Amino acid sequence: MTDLMSYDDAMAAFDPAMGLEVHVELNTATKMFCGCPTEFGAEPNTQTCPTCLGLPGSLPVVNGKAIESAMRIGLALNCEIAEWCRFARKNYFYPDMPKNFQTSQYDEPIAFDGYLDVEVDGEIFRVDIERAHMEEDTGKSLHVGGSTGRIQGADYSLVDYNRAGIPLIEIVTRPIMGAGEKAPAVAKAYVATLRDLLLGLDVSDVRMEQGSMRCDVNLSLSPKGAGTLGTRTETKNVNSLRSVERAARYEVSRQAALLAAGGSILQETRHWHEDTGVTTAGREKSDADDYRYFPEPDLVPVAPSREWVAELKAGLPEPLRDKRARLQGDWGFTDLEMRDVVASDAVGLIEETIAAGSSPQAARKWWVAELTRRANEDGVELTELPITPEQVARIQALVDEGAINDKLARQVFDGVLAGEGEPDAVVAARGLAVVSDDGALGEAIDRAIAANPDVADKIREGKVAAAGALIGAVMKDMRGQADAGRVRELVLEKLS
Amino acid sequence: MPEITRDEVAHLATLARIDLSDAELDHLAPQLSVILESVASITGVAGDDVPPTSHAIPLTNVFRDDVVTPSLTAEQALAMAPASEQQRFLVPRILGDEQ
């Protein structure tokens, strides 16, 4: 069992430094170096050609749209755009990499020296971007045999090259220092902000659960106040926003325990396990990692003109922080409300819910209060909950129409999240409509009067305020489905 | 003078994924040393003022439009595979980490 130090104790003794490497699949129609389609979920090996299969004699040709997307990402991250840069070959053998080298960028990235400001608890942290470079994705392996379906212990593997050659942008931060105990939260906020920025640019689907955005978390600790960089680990497979924070906290606790016990950190790759919430050791970095980079001779240099760069810069969407300020004004949220919305990662969802007809406050109430709690309980991202902004808007519309009340609405959420269909179907199937039928209500009122004769007498005596107790009893009897307004009218009518 | 040892050749063969026999290693190491000696004259020929040439004919910005072209069928893609299963390339068990 791995020794762990409590997070608070670890933070009392050490300063963390974090670096994030995020791989983003672009949403171009074709691959980086060939005209094969990039659509997700196609039949295996139906989106390949001589080039992306690495057949002898085939040659790459750069997708101009991918270059444009890379530059727009760089510009949105406040980066410099290279005046001249090349692709390089990163040489290593792996069965899902058709050429046994990855065409990537090495010491000449297309974008470099930028930053992204992220907000945590109302505080702005500036994350420095070292580089954003272009490369290509690998194929995907299915591991057959063994008990786990994982690579270890498998008898053999089956490779599908549909994904091989899909354009990737790798965005690498400089070490994030000085965030102290908030470092894991900053990391999560960085990935969330980056995702929103990429969505705004419309350059990627950024679906972490489909692998179109993948994150590696590098983390090291140094003694508190030392201002040095310790030995880092590189945790791979961190593929959800929650995991970014959890994996970082786990590595803090693990490394702190090791260091406190007089041990040292191994520079290694580690793997994050979403299910168990731990990292395990992978490959140790060694001098066998000699990638023998050299300029790709089959491709010519990329030298974007300054005019092109200026044109792309002018066409960038509104910066994220400006947009948030604008939305807060439009929606009339207080600073505190907006902070909760951002912390819940609900800005985009609320925007869409409002677009589907809901009021801002209602949209905020459901996403931030109700659904965030459910996402946390289920251990998933808010965006991963199986409910759409349109469905949330429809549920609120049902409330507004008086067909259901807030209490019933929660049951409609239960139904939609359980996969019982659209809100109206859930209402119908569960019989959740508010009862305002006088017959049914009358019977319940009669039962309530019979059970509470003294209360009834008080009302008859003119103490109208006592009606609340009877209404409560009726509502309880009707399991919340009664129209409370009508119940009050009927009670007063009967006892006057 | 560049001298390439038997151990270095063995390491390079590992990097290059070639299973060289002992006899091949014995044979190759001295041959490579001779070849390296014959090319060693190149070190120091050109100074920092000489830019390297990676492409003899200087071209830049050769791009393709983002337009789908026909792919091979899975049958064509797999036709020359040493082994396949479930419309995928069958490869022996993979050592090391998930990539």
Next chain:
Amino acid sequence: MAADLASGATTSVALTRAHLDRISAVDGAVHALLHVDAEGALAQAAASDARRAAGSPASGLDGVPIAVKDVLATEGLPTTCGSKILEGWVPPYDATVAARLRAAGLPILGKTNMDEFAMGSSTEHSAYGPTHNPWDLDRIPGGSGGGSAAAVAAFEAPLAIGTDTGGSIRQPGAVTGTVGVKPTYGGVSRYGLVAMANSLDQAGPVTRTVLDSALLHEVIGGYDPMDSTSIDEPLGALADAARQGAAGDMTGVRIGVITELGGEGYQAGVQQRFDEAVALLVKAGAEVVEVSCPSFVHALAAYYLIMPSEASSNLARFDAMRYGLRVVPDGDPSAEDVMRASRDAGFGDEVKRRIILGTYALSSGYYDAYYGQAQKVRTLISRDFEAAFAQADVLVSPTAPTTAFKIGAKLDDPVAMYLNDVATIPANLAGIPGLSLPAGLAPEDGLPVGFQVLAPALADDRLYRVGAALEALLENEWGGALLDRAPALEEATA
């Protein structure tokens, strides 16, 4: 031949069949071809005849059969690159050169032998056995495109395609008495050319006459969007330049003789035939200047670092996972074990040597001293060429330092083998075009000598003008083509 087809004196089917018969008769001795596609070639020939009968030939060479070096992908035809690791590989696509040949109506007779993955200067490094020089079957036909040159020299094919990374079209041309051209880098698409050294490789014509090369060059050359290094500019009027040159007038043409490519290290008879050819050009009105290219002494070293470096990376894809030979060792082998065993069994000695050398030159700690330096030497060589072309329209040298040597003579001495390319390599490093044509037979051994013409990038037409002029002048001296003097192979075979 094209003229006979045009006039109706012969048909493509007749021509193709005649060459297939010739292959049957002599290729047992020459071994120029690895794969013969009689059925396919005859079908293409019949289609060509039909086009001609309908009055719509696809090109000037429609119907003239051709042999293609086995390093170019041909859809439906085996493509082995002379290697065991690709035995039986049939590509699902055509190289652009192959596609252009088909589109122009040239029936493909088959695929020619070569040094494994084009690594060699003698075609002895083919996994399928060596090709023999038609002038003397005990000698090498040059390499790596020895099969293409020998096929043309032995009249097994009127035309062939070769590829030239360090001289693999020109040097075989020189030692077999044929014409070979390495076009400007980027002038002929590399799409489908199985790469040895991507920044140096270039496909080109192998023929009996300079005009044939120009005509073939026009068919295969020109911009191809599938090759990012392809030049999007017109090729120039190559065949016209050859026709103009054949008139033999060299007045006003400045010819630079490269000091560093001649003299010491060059066989006396080779140097003699070269000097005589230069004298003929002078007699025809050319002006001759001596030019010095001091960086050429480092060309061989730069080449033998760049080429194996690029090759080591290119050949990594042959890993037994997707295609090619798979050797499964005993026990419970991992993918890695299978890769290592397959690559050991599938690659020959020379390929392994170069992969190891390239892996070394690229590895961290050595990159700057080797690969980085070699790239700088490329710059120096280009500058030398630039200075030389300021003084001369074309540059000339012997193509190879010696005539064909005996099979087996240099097999155990890689460095001596590499010296064969000393005169051809600079053009590859600088990306400029070069042509080799026969300059006669060396007096001491009676074997063909090659004369090399080099021109600035994109001035391929100058090669054809000067080459055709010299060819006309020499044939006038000899009273016919050099190949007419080659020994009759039927007797050797019989």
